[in-house]
Amino acid sequence: MPAAAPRPTPDRHRRRRALAIATGLALLVALVNVVFGGGLAAAQEDEADISSDALLERGAQIYGAQCALCHGEAGRGLPVDGPDGGPPLIGVGPASVDFMIRTGRMPLDNANERLSHRPQQMTDEDRRAIVAYVTSLAPGEGPGIPDIEGWQQADLSRGLHQFTTHCAACHGPTAAGVAVGQRDVSSNLEVSTPLEIAEAVRSGPGVMPAFNEEIVPQQDLEAIVAWVMDLRERESPGGLAIGRSGPVSEGFIAWVLGLGLLMIVMYLLGEKADEEVDDHGGE
Amino acid sequence: MSTTDESRRQSPLDDVARWLDDRLRLAEGTQRYWRKAFPAHWSFLIGEVALFSLVVLLFTGTFLAFFYVPDTRLVVYDGPYVPLQGQEISAAFDSTLRLSFEVRGGLVMRQIHHWAALVFVAAITVHMLRVFFTGAFRRPRELNWVVGVILLLLAFGAGFTGYSLPDDLLSGTGLRIGYSVLLGIPFVGPLIGFIALGGEYPGTDVLGRLHILHVMLLPAGLIGLVGAHLAILVRQKHTQKPSKKATNTNVVGEPLFPNQTLTSLALFAFTIAVLAMLGGLFEINPVWLYGPYEPFQVFAPAQPDWYMGWLEGLLRLWPNWEFTILGLTIPSTLLPGVILPGLIFTVVGAWPWIDARWITKDHEEHHLLQRPRDVPVRTGIGVGGFVFLLSIFIAGGNDVLASNTATGLQTISAILRVGTIVVPLLIGWIAYRIAKGLKENEAAAARATRSEPASGAQQ
Numbered sequence: 001m002p003a004a005a006p007r008p009t010p011d012r013h014r015r016r017r018a019l020a021i022a023t024g025l026a027l028l029v030a031l032v033n034v035v036f037g038g039g040l041a042a043a044q045e046d047e048a049d050i051s052s053d054a055l056l057e058r059g060a061q062i063y064g065a066q067c068a069l070c071h072g073e074a075g076r077g078l079p080v081d082g083p084d085g086g087p088p089l090i091g092v093g094p095a096s097v098d099f100m101i102r103t104g105r106m107p108l109d110n111a112n113e114r115l116s117h118r119p120q121q122m123t124d125e126d127r128r129a130i131v132a133y134v135t136s137l138a139p140g141e142g143p144g145i146p147d148i149e150g151w152q153q154a155d156l157s158r159g160l161h162q163f164t165t166h167c168a169a170c171h172g173p174t175a176a177g178v179a180v181g182q183r184d185v186s187s188n189l190e191v192s193t194p195l196e197i198a199e200a201v202r203s204g205p206g207v208m209p210a211f212n213e214e215i216v217p218q219q220d221l222e223a224i225v226a227w228v229m230d231l232r233e234r235e236s237p238g239g240l241a242i243g244r245s246g247p248v249s250e251g252f253i254a255w256v257l258g259l260g261l262l263m264i265v266m267y268l269l270g271e272k273a274d275e276e277v278d279d280h281g282g283e
Numbered sequence: 284m285s286t287t288d289e290s291r292r293q294s295p296l297d298d299v300a301r302w303l304d305d306r307l308r309l310a311e312g313t314q315r316y317w318r319k320a321f322p323a324h325w326s327f328l329i330g331e332v333a334l335f336s337l338v339v340l341l342f343t344g345t346f347l348a349f350f351y352v353p354d355t356r357l358v359v360y361d362g363p364y365v366p367l368q369g370q371e372i373s374a375a376f377d378s379t380l381r382l383s384f385e386v387r388g389g390l391v392m393r394q395i396h397h398w399a400a401l402v403f404v405a406a407i408t409v410h411m412l413r414v415f416f417t418g419a420f421r422r423p424r425e426l427n428w429v430v431g432v433i434l435l436l437l438a439f440g441a442g443f444t445g446y447s448l449p450d451d452l453l454s455g456t457g458l459r460i461g462y463s464v465l466l467g468i469p470f471v472g473p474l475i476g477f478i479a480l481g482g483e484y485p486g487t488d489v490l491g492r493l494h495i496l497h498v499m500l501l502p503a504g505l506i507g508l509v510g511a512h513l514a515i516l517v518r519q520k521h522t523q524k525p526s527k528k529a530t531n532t533n534v535v536g537e538p539l540f541p542n543q544t545l546t547s548l549a550l551f552a553f554t555i556a557v558l559a560m561l562g563g564l565f566e567i568n569p570v571w572l573y574g575p576y577e578p579f580q581v582f583a584p585a586q587p588d589w590y591m592g593w594l595e596g597l598l599r600l601w602p603n604w605e606f607t608i609l610g611l612t613i614p615s616t617l618l619p620g621v622i623l624p625g626l627i628f629t630v631v632g633a634w635p636w637i638d639a640r641w642i643t644k645d646h647e648e649h650h651l652l653q654r655p656r657d658v659p660v661r662t663g664i665g666v667g668g669f670v671f672l673l674s675i676f677i678a679g680g681n682d683v684l685a686s687n688t689a690t691g692l693q694t695i696s697a698i699l700r701v702g703t704i705v706v707p708l709l710i711g712w713i714a715y716r717i718a719k720g721l722k723e724n725e726a727a728a729a730r731a732t733r734s735e736p737a738s739g740a741q742q
Contacts, residue, residue: 114689156366164452164574173452173573230366231572237384238394238566246453248680250567251589254401258561259409262332262402265553269546270325 052132059133062126066107075137085111089134093142096203097134101127103196105205115206117187143202143210151194151222151229159227162220166211174244175231190232194225321543322523322536326413328550333406335554336399337505343396344498350386351448352378353494355487364571372575375450375490379570395562400445402558404438404590411435415634415665418653419522422646425635427515430508432632437504442588444497450490453568455576457587458489460598464620469611525651532650586680593672596679597623600700627672656725659718667711674703 063075070086072078077088086108089097100106104118120127131145164173175189189197198221204210216224242249304310321327354374360367362377363384372380382389411431414420420428447458462480466472480486520534529535537543561567587595601619605612630637639646642660655662677684678699685692 157368157370160366160574161370164577168452168574174569227366234572236566236569238390238569239564241566241569244566244569244572245683247568247586247588247592248683250397250565251401251592253561253565254398254589255405257565258398258402258557259332259405261557262406262550262554263329263409265550265557266325266328266332268325269550270328271323272325 055129055132056136058126059129059131059136062122062130063133066122067130070108070111075134089137091138091141092134093203094131094135094145095143095199096205097131098127098145099196099199099203099205101130102199103192103205117191143212146195146198146202146218146221148194148198148222148225151198151225154219154222154226156223156227156230158220159223159225159230162216162224163227163231166216167224170208172246174246175228176245189228192228194229197225197228198222316517317538317540319517319539320521320534320536321539322521322529322534323543323546324524327521328546329406329413330410331547331550332554333403333410334509335551336403336406336558337509338551339399339555339558340396340403341502341506343392343399344502346392347382347389347396348498350378350382350389351375351494353448353490355450355490367571367574370575373450373490375448376570376575379449379451383571391559391562394565394567395558396445397567398561398565399558400442401589402554402561404435404442407431407435407438408590412665412669416655416662417522417524418638418649418658418661420635420638421643421649422635422639423519423648424515424522427512427519428635429632430512430515432628434505434508434512436628437501437508439590441497441501441505442590444493444501446588446591447493448490448497449568449570450576451568451570452573452576453570457591458493460587460595464598464616467614467616468621469613469617520650522650522652529651531648534650586683589676592679593676594620594624594679596675596677596681599681600675600678600696600703602700656718656721659715659722662718663711663715666714667707670710671703671707674699674706678703 063071067086067089070078070084071089072086075089077090078085097106101122102120104120105115107121108115163175167175171187171189192200200208201211201216201221201224211221236244242253352374356374357371358374358377360370360372360377360380362368362380364380367380379393382393384390414428414431443457443461447454447461462476465476465479468475477483479489479492481488481492521536523529523534523536526535537546586592597619598616601615603615604618605615607613638661642664643658655665678696681695681699682692684690685695688695
């Protein structure tokens with residue numbers, strides 16, 4: 001500190017203290033936000049009026065910039081051949097749009113590309129804006145974003161049963177995911193969040209069928225979510241589960257670890273090539 | 284008996300042995316067998332691993348049979364596994380869950396049993412390849428080759444029936460595929476199906492029937508034929524690799540006792556150890572995740588155990604051709620599901636005769652093994668056939684392949700369809716060329732050393 005520095009006046013003292021308190025408060029708020037996962041803020045935003053004009057305007061803007069290239073003016077769609085073709089979005093419903101953006105499937109880079117799970121490609125706010133905008137094109141149509149508050153209390157037994165009934169055909173009994181068509185691989189459900197699972201069920205991404213209230217009532221939806229989440233967390237009482245991909249990996253283990261190890265044992269126990277046998281025995 | 288024997292008496296066991304020997308004359312007969320020679324090359328031990336796996340299968344299987352209930356009647360599950368509590372499931376599935384979660388050591392026994400089955404068939408396969416490529420099936424051993432092929436078939440049958448017993452979603456799907464193939468056989472198929480299921484699909488008796496097959500008939504067949512396999516082996520004596528001492532008229536090797544006995548016991552112990560390790564460390568067939576079988580639910584790309592993979596692959600690759608001959612509709616599963624596998628097994632079973640008649644044109648007795656290069660045509664066909672089985676086996680997992688390589692399912696299937704025909708031909712031909720080249724080089728070298736030994740030594 002330079003020696004000639006003036007002594008702080010009482011006035012300065014007060015201002016400094018105020019600054020320190022303000023900074024502390026700000027830090028505290030930030031900390032609370034971080035610790036509670038920004039849940040407070042998000043919850044508030046979720047409740048914001050979905051058709052508020054500002055949100056809609058913002059949505060229209062982002063839509064024009066990121067989606068219109070393929071999905072056409074005002075969601076009317078473009079002929080689906082070629083690298084820029086996309087289906088119409090009028091009436092697809094909020095669940096579909098929200099799911100597609102949340103799972104990073106949209107905006108697609110190239111329409112010939114396979115849809116795949118990626119990190120979300122925009123901010124949460126932008127996503128809400130687009131969902132609001134696309135929904136406003138045909139209000140009330142298509143599946144809405146499902147409410148699955150109660151999934152943690154849902155009945156696992158029902159979930160397992162519903163999952164094998166509706167989902168195992170494509171996703172495999174352990175939700176490991178398999179190819180179901182030329183361009184379509186049903187996803188491994190390892191990373192899906194409960195909301196994404198529910199949205200997928202209601203909206204049916206890609207070749208997956210959409211399951212409406214009649215086929216999968218709310219209670220079953222929550223049960224399915226509960227089972228998928230449980231399945232992922234569930235310990236394997238039998239040991240290492242090797243990706244739970246069933247007989248393919250089991251066969252591999254049997255050959256490599258089972259017979260492979262035994263072949264080494266045989267090699268060590270038996271005589272090697274061209275080794276002369278001891279002279280005992282023989283007929 | 285002399286007095287010296289009296290003085291060597293050490294334990295009551297000797298008394299028992301002497302008593303038995305006095306009456307049954309055991310020593311006389313067994314003396315020869317104790318000294319029976321076993322060629323000691325390590326590749327001869329593969330068959331023993333199959334035998335020991337079978338022993339493990341029989342013991343663990345007996346344990347499982349104490350608890351398993353082959354009954355499709357519905358019961359309400361009330362065991363400790365939460366996700367199934369309160370569901371109506373078959374008594375069979377219920378008993379499998381009980382075995383897995385409540386019976387002490389039940390899960391590890393189930394897992395060892397399943398791993399042992401996979402290793403059993405794998406060991407038989409490698410053993411057969413060894414016998415095939417070294418020409419060990421040649422006269423006089425054709426019969427034992429056929430016995431071996433039937434053993435393999437019985438092993439398939441035991442595996443398939445066992446796979447179906449837990450009555451979970453996966454096993455039910457396998458059963459259903461098998462059943463639809465069965466139905467595709469003209470005339471008799473539906474009848475056999477009806478008898479097997481005890482009525483229309485899904486049937487009520489099917490588990491009972493499969494159970495009897497799995498725990499009685501097939502094991503009895505396996506044990507009986509393994510006995511025959513070994514008896515024939517003892518009677519005909521071993522084949523062996525040619526060497527300075529080993530000729531077509533002797534057998535050089537370790538005597539059965541103590542050398543070979545110790546080797547075998549060690550291998551037996553290792554087989555048990557490896558299977559127990561697999562059963563203890565690696566989860567296999569977690570049926571509780573799959574849930575109970577429900578007749579009209581499938582998950583489309585269900586995989587069977589590995590040794591059924593080639594059959595599954597044939598079914599998947601075969602185009603959906605259906606045609607009508609004389610008013611009889613031939614379903615698309617008949618050729619790949621019944622006729623082709625039948626053909627493959629017939630050719631394999633008849634190989635010793637095919638080989639003698641068309642390839643080596645040699646009907647003499649042989650006790651010395653060949654090397655793959657000695658008969659290039661056989662080696663070429665064998666390698667080609669093996670690669671064919673391998674590629675239809677890979678096709679059995681076409682969906683897994685497609686999702687792992689991010690390639691379209693149809694693209695993969697198209698590649699596999701062409702590949703299963705072209706690749707085996709190509710690789711078989713290459714194997715033939717290599718074997719032929721090696722053989723000719725050797726012949727040339729032998730001729731060179733014979734005609735001018737001096738110059739050969741100088742080099």
